[in-house]
Amino acid sequence: MVQTFPRPNEERLYVERQAVDASCPECGSADVKAYPVLSEGGWWHVEKCQDCLASISRVPAPALGSYVPLGTTVK
Amino acid sequence: MFGVDVGGTFTDVVAIRDGKVEVTKVPSSRIDPAGSVVEGGRRLGVAGSTVFNHASTMGLNAVLERRLPKVAFLTTDGFRDILDRGTIHRPLDAQTDPAWRRTFGDAARPLVPRYLRRGIRERKTAQGHTLFPLDEAQARHELEILGRTGVEGIAICLINAYVDPEHELRLRELVHEVLPGVEVSISSQTSPLAKEYERASTTVIDVIMKLLFSDYAGQLDRDLGGLGFDGQLNFADCAANLLPWQEALERPFRILFAGPAAGTVSSVHLGRVIGRDHILCADVGGTSTDVSIIVDGKPFVQNTFEIEHDLIINALSTEVSSVGAGGGSLVTVSTSGGILVGPGSAGAEPGPACYGRGGTQPTVTDAVLLMGVLDPNGFAGGEFELDAAASEAAFLALDTPVSFEERVRTTYRLAVAHMAEEILNVAVRHGVDIRDFSLMAYGAAGGMLLPAALDLLPLKEVIVPPHPGLFSAIGLLSTDQVYYESESAYVVFGPESIDGVATVFERMEANLRARLGAAAEGLPVRRSFDGRLVGQSWEIPFVQLPEGPISAETLPAIANAFHDAYEARNGNRFDMFPVEGVTYRVEIIVPAEKVEYDLAPEVAPFPAAPEGTLTLRHVAAEPIQAEWFNRDALAAGASITGPAVIRESLSTTYIPPGQDALIGRAGEIIITRGATK
Numbered sequence: 026m027v028q029t030f031p032r033p034n035e036e037r038l039y040v041e042r043q044a045v046d047a048s049c050p051e052c053g054s055a056d057v058k059a060y061p062v063l064s065e066g067g068w069w070h071v072e073k074c075q076d077c078l079a080s081i082s083r084v085p086a087p088a089l090g091s092y093v094p095l096g097t098t099v100k
Numbered sequence: 101m102f103g104v105d106v107g108g109t110f111t112d113v114v115a116i117r118d119g120k121v122e123v124t125k126v127p128s129s130r131i132d133p134a135g136s137v138v139e140g141g142r143r144l145g146v147a148g149s150t151v152f153n154h155a156s157t158m159g160l161n162a163v164l165e166r167r168l169p170k171v172a173f174l175t176t177d178g179f180r181d182i183l184d185r186g187t188i189h190r191p192l193d194a195q196t197d198p199a200w201r202r203t204f205g206d207a208a209r210p211l212v213p214r215y216l217r218r219g220i221r222e223r224k225t226a227q228g229h230t231l232f233p234l235d236e237a238q239a240r241h242e243l244e245i246l247g248r249t250g251v252e253g254i255a256i257c258l259i260n261a262y263v264d265p266e267h268e269l270r271l272r273e274l275v276h277e278v279l280p281g282v283e284v285s286i287s288s289q290t291s292p293l294a295k296e297y298e299r300a301s302t303t304v305i306d307v308i309m310k311l312l313f314s315d316y317a318g319q320l321d322r323d324l325g326g327l328g329f330d331g332q333l334n335f336a337d338c339a340a341n342l343l344p345w346q347e348a349l350e351r352p353f354r355i356l357f358a359g360p361a362a363g364t365v366s367s368v369h370l371g372r373v374i375g376r377d378h379i380l381c382a383d384v385g386g387t388s389t390d391v392s393i394i395v396d397g398k399p400f401v402q403n404t405f406e407i408e409h410d411l412i413i414n415a416l417s418t419e420v421s422s423v424g425a426g427g428g429s430l431v432t433v434s435t436s437g438g439i440l441v442g443p444g445s446a447g448a449e450p451g452p453a454c455y456g457r458g459g460t461q462p463t464v465t466d467a468v469l470l471m472g473v474l475d476p477n478g479f480a481g482g483e484f485e486l487d488a489a490a491s492e493a494a495f496l497a498l499d500t501p502v503s504f505e506e507r508v509r510t511t512y513r514l515a516v517a518h519m520a521e522e523i524l525n526v527a528v529r530h531g532v533d534i535r536d537f538s539l540m541a542y543g544a545a546g547g548m549l550l551p552a553a554l555d556l557l558p559l560k561e562v563i564v565p566p567h568p569g570l571f572s573a574i575g576l577l578s579t580d581q582v583y584y585e586s587e588s589a590y591v592v593f594g595p596e597s598i599d600g601v602a603t604v605f606e607r608m609e610a611n612l613r614a615r616l617g618a619a620a621e622g623l624p625v626r627r628s629f630d631g632r633l634v635g636q637s638w639e640i641p642f643v644q645l646p647e648g649p650i651s652a653e654t655l656p657a658i659a660n661a662f663h664d665a666y667e668a669r670n671g672n673r674f675d676m677f678p679v680e681g682v683t684y685r686v687e688i689i690v691p692a693e694k695v696e697y698d699l700a701p702e703v704a705p706f707p708a709a710p711e712g713t714l715t716l717r718h719v720a721a722e723p724i725q726a727e728w729f730n731r732d733a734l735a736a737g738a739s740i741t742g743p744a745v746i747r748e749s750l751s752t753t754y755i756p757p758g759q760d761a762l763i764g765r766a767g768e769i770i771i772t773r774g775a776t777k
């Protein structure tokens with residue numbers, strides 16, 4: 026069986042950014058969003074100010090991001 | 101003359117008046133750092149002094165502990181993580197450790213958090229051409245965001261700005277427009293040298309130091325003036341050269357690391373007086389021993405130094421190596437039950453167990469107290485009594501099968517062995533024969549521990565200088581004012597390119613003379629460059645240029661000077677390869693008033709008169725009797741046979757069995773192996 030993968034329609038890969046009801050403690054902006062980032066040390070769930078880019082919250086996310094190996098789900 | 105060495109715990113103040121040394125120690129204050137210095141000046145009477153020379157670890161400690169003002173970093177778009185990556189060197193012990201992180205990276209303790217590092221759209225080429233013009237609208241936008249975050253300072257380091265500073269200068273103007281009152285440092289003025297990471301980290305440190313020191317220095321100048329001081333306030337740089345305080349604050353990254361170099365220049369000065377020009381210097385402090393080397397009367401100066409691994413600053417600095425062994429080094433037990441010394445330290449608080457301030461772990465000082473070398477009633481000028489019972493209890497509490505006597509003896513021997521190892525390492529790294537070298541032992545614990553290194557290393561002698569505990573502060577009164585300029589340009593030396601190099605030197609010399617004005621009149625300019633063979637990626641620093649013009653006629657002599665320096669450093673030479681210049685430097689030395697050692701007339705050695713005898717324990721299998729002496733009562737020519745102890749108000753010197761000591765003409769104690777050794 027030939028497995029085919031459709032060409033992506035999006036010009037760029039991106040993650041959805043969820044708006045967060047908070048204000049930035051560094052610059053006072055109300056534009057704060059939550060999304061995953063891949064950084065030194067692996068994936069992180071962050072809440073970042075979209076104006077000054079200060080991280081308001083930063084917690085480790087699963088090491089492989091959205092990919093969950095089957096073996097880790099088998100009890 | 102005043103010399104002040106501000107440490108993390110104490111501020112050492114030395115005043116020299118009519119050849120007489122007066123000293124005081126003031127507790128350093130983090131809340132009011134200038135206050136302790138002014139208090140020292142008040143205690144010893146600063147009115148009428150000609151110079152007040154100052155070295156401080158305040159900036160270094162602030163960087164190490166990350167007690168930093170909020171600063172931002174602007175660089176060419178796409179390069180904002182250069183501060184994170186460093187030079188990409190990993191230490192040897194981290195080569196296979198996936199969890200290792202740079203201390204100054206974002207995952208650890210960054211000097212500038214990532215959101216305050218901003219890319220600016222612009223680009224200059226390595227030849228100085230404009231590839232992309234500066235996007236002023238984008239720059240203003242980024243500055244407005246930084247303004248809202250409340251930054252206090254901004255470091256600007258654009259790629260290739262060392263070749264053409266146009267964009268950096270304009271960006272600085274924009275900062276002044278958009279964020280008035282915010283301190284700015286730009287790399288093309290702070291450190292206009294090639295290699296963007298070192299230039300960037302130096303510029304960041306510079307703006308941090310501006311913020312830390314500008315109020316401090318101004319307050320110091322005002323308050324000392326209020327005490328009647330109308331002389332020159334100087335700051336010492338990383339090579340312990342002096343800079344008038346206003347000059348120091350123009351590029352304050354140079355004063356980050358002043359303390360350790362002061363002991364080395366003090367050794368140079370004393371060495372000149374007593375006729376020693378090959379010296380290994382060891383400053384034994386509470387936590388560590390700092391080792392440096394003097395060859396032919398000159399300390400080994402390097403063109404960069406590391407604050408932490410890979411956190412590099414482009415500053416001329418005296419090379420100092422440290423080992424984690426000092427008077428306060430903690431004694432611990434290995435998993436196999438053996439005794440270990442250091443690198444942990446009891447610090448000043450709680451301090452060794454014998455201080456009675458809550459310390460329960462034994463230290464090297466506890467061992468030396470139990471040996472009978474230290475006087476429990478006369479420690480630190482009699483400021484407090486030492487509790488030998490607490491030392492004994494701390495050693496007894498160690499969970500080891502080693503006997504009590506061996507615990508104490510091994511502690512002392514291991515501490516000396518660690519120091520001796522580092523001293524040997526420094527000698528080997530510089531390719532010198534240690535038998536030609538004297539060891540200058542200072543720091544309050546230097547005389548107590550280092551004479552025993554004579555039994556481990558084939559050193560010529562150990563010299564304990566006068567006032568060993570304050571020797572570094574005295575070093576601030578043993579040095580000159582040194583002014584320099586440097587620039588980078590990659591130029592392969594040849595008949596057609598050498599005129600460009602000459603132009604760089606002429607420009608730097610003119611700038612330097614204009615800066616100094618009348619103070620530089622009649623003083624020679626020393627010219628040097630950092631160069632390499634074409635194709636290499638590292639440089640030979642401080643190649644001295646021959647006297648005279650730089651031209652196609654003198655090119656062979658210049659190339660030869662490089663090959664000589666290359667051979668001296670690497671042991672071989674490659675005259676057939678062309679030389680590439682990288683960094684060029686001019687330097688003017690303005691002589692400053694220095695401490696003078698009174699030399700006693702030369703006399704034939706005579707036996708010194710002891711003050712009494714004491715019992716030394718844990719030195720040999722059985723307790724042994726030794727004579728003890730008061731250093732203040734020992735005249736030049738007095739000779740002592742070990743074992744013996746020489747006491748003075750702030751320090752103790754221990755001469756082990758089999759060694760002899762002689763008081764030199766400048767008051768130094770010269771310790772050698774005895775005739776039977």
